[in-house]
Amino acid sequence: MTRQDQSVTAERTLILAPRGRDAMLAQSILQEADLRADICAGFQDLVEGIKAGCELAIVTEEAFRGAEMRTLVDWVRAQPAWSDFPFIVLTEHGGGVERNPLASQLTDALGSVSFLERPFHPTTLISVVRTHLRGRRRQYECRRLNEELEFRVQERTQELAAANRQLLAQMEERERVESTLRQMQRLEAVGQLTSGVAHDFNNLLTVVLGNVSFMEKDFAARGIDGKLSQRLHFMRSAAERGAKLTDQLLSFSRRQRLEPKVLDLNHTIAGMRDLLQSTMGGSIRIETSLAENLWHALVDPTQLELAVLNLAINARDAMDVGGLLTVSTHNATLGEAAAPEEPVAGDYVEVCVSDTGSGMSANVRARVFEPFFTTKEVGKGSGLGLSQVLGFAKQSNGGVRIDTTEGEGTSIRIFLPRSDLAEERPDTGAEDFGDDPDLPARILVVDDDDAVRQVVADMLRELRYDVLESGSAGAAFDVLESKEPVDLLLLDFAMPGMSGAEVARRVRRRYPRLPILFVTGYADRTLLNGIDEAQTLGKPFQLHDLASKIAQALNRRPAEAPPARNEHPRSAV
Numbered sequence: 052m053t054r055q056d057q058s059v060t061a062e063r064t065l066i067l068a069p070r071g072r073d074a075m076l077a078q079s080i081l082q083e084a085d086l087r088a089d090i091c092a093g094f095q096d097l098v099e100g101i102k103a104g105c106e107l108a109i110v111t112e113e114a115f116r117g118a119e120m121r122t123l124v125d126w127v128r129a130q131p132a133w134s135d136f137p138f139i140v141l142t143e144h145g146g147g148v149e150r151n152p153l154a155s156q157l158t159d160a161l162g163s164v165s166f167l168e169r170p171f172h173p174t175t176l177i178s179v180v181r182t183h184l185r186g187r188r189r190q191y192e193c194r195r196l197n198e199e200l201e202f203r204v205q206e207r208t209q210e211l212a213a214a215n216r217q218l219l220a221q222m223e224e225r226e227r228v229e230s231t232l233r234q235m236q237r238l239e240a241v242g243q244l245t246s247g248v249a250h251d252f253n254n255l256l257t258v259v260l261g262n263v264s265f266m267e268k269d270f271a272a273r274g275i276d277g278k279l280s281q282r283l284h285f286m287r288s289a290a291e292r293g294a295k296l297t298d299q300l301l302s303f304s305r306r307q308r309l310e311p312k313v314l315d316l317n318h319t320i321a322g323m324r325d326l327l328q329s330t331m332g333g334s335i336r337i338e339t340s341l342a343e344n345l346w347h348a349l350v351d352p353t354q355l356e357l358a359v360l361n362l363a364i365n366a367r368d369a370m371d372v373g374g375l376l377t378v379s380t381h382n383a384t385l386g387e388a389a390a391p392e393e394p395v396a397g398d399y400v401e402v403c404v405s406d407t408g409s410g411m412s413a414n415v416r417a418r419v420f421e422p423f424f425t426t427k428e429v430g431k432g433s434g435l436g437l438s439q440v441l442g443f444a445k446q447s448n449g450g451v452r453i454d455t456t457e458g459e460g461t462s463i464r465i466f467l468p469r470s471d472l473a474e475e476r477p478d479t480g481a482e483d484f485g486d487d488p489d490l491p492a493r494i495l496v497v498d499d500d501d502a503v504r505q506v507v508a509d510m511l512r513e514l515r516y517d518v519l520e521s522g523s524a525g526a527a528f529d530v531l532e533s534k535e536p537v538d539l540l541l542l543d544f545a546m547p548g549m550s551g552a553e554v555a556r557r558v559r560r561r562y563p564r565l566p567i568l569f570v571t572g573y574a575d576r577t578l579l580n581g582i583d584e585a586q587t588l589g590k591p592f593q594l595h596d597l598a599s600k601i602a603q604a605l606n607r608r609p610a611e612a613p614p615a616r617n618e619h620p621r622s623a624v
């Protein structure tokens with residue numbers, strides 16, 4: 052059987068002809084022609100049959116008289132757009148349609164109605180039925196096409212919506228990346244600027260602090276006290292505050308010199324309790340929560356303590372009516388960074404400082420890492436605390452995350468890279484270099500800044516060293532080449548022309564045993580790579596820093612060392 056045949060057999064015609072043998076007759080004519088026809092018992096039966104599903108209804112005219120048509124008419128009106136259900140009405144013999152008022156009423160009420168006058172010839176009935184069935188089949192086809200079209204439209208709409216969503220997501224992602232990039236570029240530019248400023252300031256502060264030291268000594272020697280020495284004291288405090296600021300600037304610009312060590316941060320935080328207690332004051336409770344089995348972190352302990360202290364001070368300032376400060380440690384495995392201050396995905400040791408203070412508004416939150424951004428009154432905050440924290444964390448290959456809710460509090464997390472190595476016990480710094488009074492060492496000071504060189508030279512003379520000075524690398528080589536005996540080279544790291552690192556390389560090639568102490572105001576990490584902390588002295592420095600570094604550098608030389616290569620016996624110490 053073909054598909055077409057199948058659908059034909061499934062088609063059903065309903066017959067309602069309550070009077071006489073009309074119904075049976077019509078049914079048998081149709082069955083003869085292989086058309087399925089079912090006889091309905093009454094009008095209600097017809098309506099239910101139509102609702103249940105059939106293709107055509109044959110109804111005698113008299114069956115409509117007195118029938119309750121409402122349900123049928125409602126059904127006809129409610130047909131979907133593709134459907135126009137056909138009726139064949141068998142009229143009385145001689146009752147012409149034009150003169151029959153029922154005929155026009157039926158057409159109005161039922162729509163697709165055709166009239167067939169009785170008696171009819173069997174072939175006429177069959178052909179009329181077949182025509183209507185074909186018409187109905189067309190309607191079904193129309194429905195199928197319509198549904199297919201709707202399905203396709205829906206499918207396409209979904210595809211378009213998906214493409215649209217993807218496009219929006221891509222635009223958002225691009226926006227996010229661009230804004231991260233912009234922010235990074237801005238921070239980088241500010242970093243470059245600040246490191247330049249810090250470099251110059253360190254030179255100035257070296258001169259100021261150096262001269263203040265001399266004046267203090269001078270005053271003490273002459274017994275000058277009172278107002279003048281008080282003024283001097285103010286100068287020293289101001290210069291020292293300036294030195295702290297430049298330090299923070301360098302840390303923000305990620306150009307400070309870090310001395311990372313493998314640490315158990317639980318020890319570091321536990322060791323800070325007293326310091327925190329004294330910084331917080333009475334109205335703030337402090338809790339520490341230290342994670343068990345905390346991974347080791349690779350980090351500079353001094354800078355970490357400074358960062359935690361900065362966070363704690365911020366927390367204190369945000370809790371002016373008292374509150375709770377919690378410092379906790381955690382192991383943290385992070386996914387992709389959600390903000391530029393966060394670290395890249397990986398394993399980190401987290402130090403979290405939480406407060407129950409004022410929290411931050413969205414505007415403040417967006418700007419906290421900018422250097423000099425502060426909401427504190429003049430003189431209370433310089434706006435460098437969080438810049439230091441971020442600069443230090445980033446330079447340590449970690450990052451920072453801020454969670455804050457206005458009126459509830461703030462948590463700031465510092466993430467530091469995990470290390471699988473064993474903890475290095477922090478330096479006790481107890482090594483005593485002593486000031487050997489009969490060490491008549493000669494030191495060559497190389498610095499292009501006259502004022503700095505002079506004050507350093509004066510400080511060295513104060514320490515009773517023999518001092519030679521050079522304003523450039525070339526001049527320094529001339530001194531070394533001349534038969535002047537030199538025991539130590541004190542070398543400015545950042546000099547125009549030939550940098551301190553290059554001068555050092557050349558000196559080492561010629562005089563491998565001559566110790567070099569670098570003076571750095573601006574320490575570029577990469578340039579300083581491989582240089583021991585003991586061989587560097589950060590500007591600005593105090594007399595005692597200089598004394599201990601020099602002593603350390605001179606003592607380091609092995610006693611059995613052969614003469615330095617400027618061939619002078621003094622260099623052979």
Ligand SMILES: Nc1ncnc2c1ncn2[C@@H]1O[C@H](COP(=O)(O)OP(=O)(O)OP(=O)(O)O)[C@@H](O)[C@H]1O
Pocket residue numbers: 361365366369406408409410411415419424425426427431432433434435436437438460461
């Ligand atoms: N825990 C906190 N709760 C609420 N606001 C904070 C918190 N930490 C920082 N802030 C806001 O961020 C600003 C910048 O902080 P940052 O530490 O960089 O500078 P500062 O504290 O103002 O000054 P400085 O730390 O240099 O003395 C603060 O002025 C404050 O508005």
Ligand SMILES: [Mg+2]
Pocket residue numbers: 361364365432435436437
């Ligand atoms: Mg601060």
